[in-house]
Amino acid sequence: MKSEFFEKYPQLDPAKMPAHIAIIMDGNGRWAKKRLFNRVLGHEQGVKVVVDTVRACHDMGISVLTLYAFSTENWQRPQLEVTALMFLLKKFLKSQLPDMMENHIRLNAIGEIERLPDDVRNLLYDTMKITENHREMLLNLALSYGGRTEIVRMAQQIARKAQNGEIRPEDITEETVANHLYTQGMPDPDMIIRTSGEMRISNFLLWQMAYSEIFITPTLWPDFSTDELVNIVIDYQHRERRFGKV
Numbered sequence: 001m002k003s004e005f006f007e008k009y010p011q012l013d014p015a016k017m018p019a020h021i022a023i024i025m026d027g028n029g030r031w032a033k034k035r036l037f038n039r040v041l042g043h044e045q046g047v048k049v050v051v052d053t054v055r056a057c058h059d060m061g062i063s064v065l066t067l068y069a070f071s072t073e074n075w076q077r078p079q080l081e082v083t084a085l086m087f088l089l090k091k092f093l094k095s096q097l098p099d100m101m102e103n104h105i106r107l108n109a110i111g112e113i114e115r116l117p118d119d120v121r122n123l124l125y126d127t128m129k130i131t132e133n134h135r136e137m138l139l140n141l142a143l144s145y146g147g148r149t150e151i152v153r154m155a156q157q158i159a160r161k162a163q164n165g166e167i168r169p170e171d172i173t174e175e176t177v178a179n180h181l182y183t184q185g186m187p188d189p190d191m192i193i194r195t196s197g198e199m200r201i202s203n204f205l206l207w208q209m210a211y212s213e214i215f216i217t218p219t220l221w222p223d224f225s226t227d228e229l230v231n232i233v234i235d236y237q238h239r240e241r242r243f244g245k246v
């Protein structure tokens with residue numbers, strides 16, 4: 001948490017910060033189309049916003065930031081676009097390492113990491129290893145991620161344990177389920193932000209978002225700014241969270 005950040009945004013209450021922010025970064029393609037650019041240029045601009053967002057969340061003292069960077073469905077995009085996204089991801093990991101070191105940011109990936117190309121996967125694992133002891137913020141990249149696939153994988157793992165006699169079905173609790181998801185050990189997202197106005201969850205963090213506050217902004221991801229992020233957090237700080245109680 002940086003005091004300069006809170007001086008710049010006096011309406012932001014440091015005592016009411018969310019622990020975990022998750023973002024569905026949507027609208028790169030539309031941003032590019034509006035300018036008659038190739039879609040890839042939209043993703044390139046999107047990465048710049050990712051860099052600013054990571055920095056802002058770190059400075060605000062957010063413990064976990066999860067970014068939906070690539071869904072299981074995104075594999076069906078044109079090969080050229082998939083390749084470009086993988087290239088941008090590698091470039092991002094390489095260029096951000098100094099920042100992750102300086103700001104003690106730990107990198108983690110959630111999703112079917114084994115499906116990523118070898119070079120991307122190796123760089124990802126290396127970066128995760130180098131940053132594993134960092135404790136200021138966890139940057140969680142959802143890559144080849146799908147909420148339903150995550151739930152299926154959890155069910156398979158627990159069923160296997162039951163079959164081996166390691167767990168009895170009647171002992172399976174919500175905690176058991178949470179401990180077999182990619183997000184084990186992390187707090188559930190307090191807020192989910194989706195850019196570009198679509199009113200959809202798109203298979204993101206299905207189990208984890210049970211009580212998340214949802215914010216949908218019409219802004220396309222490449223136009224999303226730190227000012228807007230802060231305004232959304234201020235809005236969050238004024239919401240009353242009841243978790244199903246009165």
Ligand code: FPP
Pocket residue numbers: 025026027028029030031043044046047050067068069070074085088089092141196221
């Ligand atoms: C949605 O825009 C965005 C994606 C599918 C990928 C998000 C990726 C980035 C922001 C860049 C890479 C990320 C990292 C962490 C380096 P869209 O293409 O679906 O936009 P559209 O709905 O307007 O077509």
